Amino acid sequence: MTRPPTAAQRRVIEAADPVTGRLRGTADQLAALVTRGLAFRHPRPPHDHFLTPAGHRIRETVPEAPAGPPPDTGVFAARSGGEETPLPSGPARRREVHSAWQGLLELRRMTNPDGSVDRPCGWERANLVRAAALALEAAGQRPADPEAAGYRVRATPQPEAVAVHAPDPRTLAVCAAVLERAGWQAGEYTEPRTGTRYLLASPRRV
Template structure:
């Protein structure tokens, strides 16, 4: 049975970049995480270290302060739509979203086997809602919130698939085009019970 990371190693994991998984720590700490399969050393200069999917799972399982909203923790979170306490919109938020999207493209370049940036990487496949929401928000789509209509990204029982809802057919089609440009496959479906139209989107593999 694999031993859990030490408190010092867990702190390194917790401090990883929330989007790219880039790690900061001593050489000994990083080497220990690599040995445990929780991190990998990128083969290209500057040979930074990044969380593996197993490392990301540990990071995501770390409980945060329950009473604090996500925007006060300093961690970036893409808007999936319908949040009770969404981040404040404006130029600062736009810069955060742009930076997160550029970081995700860099993560694709570094972790996809062929360095491709036109299709999702392993991190996106284990964080489907967050990845799809980031692609939509980075493209300028408006998430639902309060009394405003917009997209909503939701998890589904299907493996590697999310559902995207929009207030009208035009917005739904626009969301589908954005996700396809971001390397996702998206098709429109109708819920049998409510007759609501939605997208079923999954990361493209090739």
């Protein structure tokens, strides 16, 4: 079994860009992560280092902080809707979302075999809710919060599929169009017991 990363290596992994997986660290730290298969060196200048799928899994298993208000780390987080606090808004949030979306497009370019940016990549398939939420917010849609109605992105039992719920059918239609432009397949369905309409969306492979 591969030895777990050292404390210093784990700190480098935890500090990776949450969307692209871009790493920052000493040359020795980055080389050690490459040797362990947790990172790779991009062949094109400036030859930055990025987490591999195995590195992303290590990052996802980082123990959660104790319950309480999260610290302001400055790390971007996509909002899936239904959060208990009002959503951030304004120019600063729009810049964060735009930067995260551009980073995701770059990740697609680097990791899709054909360099395509119009089709979801492996990171998105491993982080379905976060990826769909980012695509929606980057297109100007607003997730639900205590102060406003909007969409909610939720995991489903189906592999590679998320559900998008919204009280307004028009919002569902707009979300479907946004996700399709972002490289997802989306269709409307009806919950048999409640008659509630929702979207089922999954990343397109071709």
